[in-house]
Amino acid sequence: MTTSPPVLSFEGVTKVFHQGDVEVRALRGLDLVVHPGELTAIVGPSGSGKSTALHLAGALDVPTTGTVRVDGVDLATLTARERAALRRDRIGFVFQSYNLVPVMSAHENAASVLALQGVPEAEQRTRVASLLEELGIGDLADRRPDQLSGGQQQRVAIARAVAARPAVVLGDEPTANVDSATAERLLDLIRSLNERHGTTFLLSTHDERVMKRVRRVVTLVDGKVASDETVGG
Amino acid sequence: MTLLRIAWRNVWRNSRRSLVTIAAMAFALWTTILYSGLVQGYLDSMEGDVLDLEVGDLQIHPEAWDDEPGLSTVIEDPAALVAALEEAGLTATVRLLSGGLAASDEASAGVVLRGLDPVADARALKLPERLGEGRWLAADAPKGVVIGRRLARALGVGLGDELVVLSQAADGSVANDLFAVRGILGPVSEGTDRAAIFLLDTTFRELFVLPRGAHEIIVRRPADLPLDEAAARARTAAGPAVVQTWRELLPTIATMLDSSRSVMVFVFLIIYLAIGILVLNAVLMAVFERVRELGVMKALGMGPWAVLALIVTETAIQTVLAIAVGTLLAAPFAWYLTVHGINVGALGGTAVMGLAMAEVWTGSYDLQNLTTAVVLLLVIVAFATLIPAIRAARLRPIDAMRYQ
Known part of the structure; x- marks a missing residue:
């Protein structure tokens, strides 16, 4: 176990939603710590709280009770604008349906977080070009999302997520919309980024292939950690 | 990648809607420029007739x-x-x-x-x-x-x-x-x-x-x-001796000229209100179509002001194009109306408020005429844009990304 301070921690986190008169308790005292360099999957049945946990980790929402810290920062102490800045600077996202901006090229999409950070265009070009090469889509840099396959789009999304070197990259079912071969290649890339650059990944998934390729599997049941296993990967 | 470049591309994502919006704004501007110039010309000619032909600016009597x-x-x-x-x-x-x-x-x-x-x-x-x-x-x-x-x-x-x-x-x-x-x-x-x-x-x-x-x-x-x-x-x-201004001598005509100018602004507002509703609808559509995308951009760290600026810039691009098109199209018509005017035929010489109407109704166009039409358009478009732009800026990314 590493001694580095955690990049992400949940301490007694609960999250309650109200759907009309119905109260939905998505998380019921979640405790979880993710350290730098980890490659972790959160698994569990539908309604177990995976997505809610990921949203809280991504500073997209705030807990009802308990504390969520990203890179040591308690989300409850931040305003909406500060949370936006935290997402921009410290968190990368890979979404199930890629969610690339259709009017931007692959290169521009990958560079979008750097642009939001105000990184000079020349530096953006250099960093993103090498990243796209590393992900095997260097020759597709000028293509728009609608000119790319699903797997290529997800690689662009991964490039966008890691380009700004965030503390943690959150993936919401990153292999759900691609075929098996593409999923395997994406998982290769994720592992490669994790091993070569020490990028921390927290992936929410139902996909057995993902569970086999990560090093830690956290199983949620009814909004709590049911098991937390270190696996071979 | 600059905000302007993204906004420019977003404008042309739905080129038909953008072209309709630009055309409507340009048409409104064209109409108001020509209409205001014609009315201004008519009022100027009427006021000119009063002052230059009969009354003068002032009169002195025993x-x-x-x-x-x-x-x-x-x-x-x-x-x-x-x-x-x-x-x-x-x-x-x-x-x-x-x-x-x-x-x-x-x-x-x-x-x-x-x-x-x-x-x-x-x-x-x-x-x-x-x-x-x-x-x-x-x-x-x-x-x-x-x-x-x-x-x-x-x-x-x-x-x-x-x-x-x-x-x-x-x-x-x-x-x-x-x-x-x-x-x-x-x-x-x-x-x-x-x-x-x-x-x-x-x-x-x-x-x-x-x-x-x-x-x-x-x-x-x-x-x-x-x-x-x-x-x-x-x-x-x-x-x-008693000095009276033409406004004191002819208060009805002075009031009529003033109120005609107010009516002109009122007509402007009616035309622009219709355009404002069209712009509001177009921008709302553009925002609703992209709620999920805007949510993703906010999730990636785009701040509310940047989202607001993006939506406003998209409308600003369309408005600038509309102003260019509307003004360029109005220019030859304005020139024609200034130089040749409209021959009102049998209406020429008809008395309006005691003043004879000229046989050729010419327009009067100047920079103020253009700037008034443009500034009013900008104000209306700004109001029409701010509502959806603020809504977009206030979207919670988590809600926006769930939007279907």
């Missing part, structure tokens, strides 16, 4: 004129007053006035006789420019008169025909003489058209046995001198 208007109620030394007015930076011309009866072989009519010095008068007014036919008064034709067009019709006289003028002179004797119609005016005003006879001041004095004095002094001011300031200067020079 102190007792309101109570006892008549041949013997005069400003005693009009020449001295004119000199004082000129000294004050104003231009003035003296008028002699009297009522009477004019008769031709066929008919007779009540008339207003106006005596003037054509040289001095030409410095202040432009009545000779409104001659319909014939020639203006001249010192070498002391018995020549210029009459209103409807009076000519009523008396059945034309150029060169004779008419007899009958009235009472200042000394109580009968004033009558035979005159030749030297000129017939085009449309000026209801009163002038129906009853005016213009004659030389020297002839007037001889006819009415009025060796000195004047009934009216018409005053003009330099274009850059405000009316109130001109009136103040004239009052200083006029002593006990």
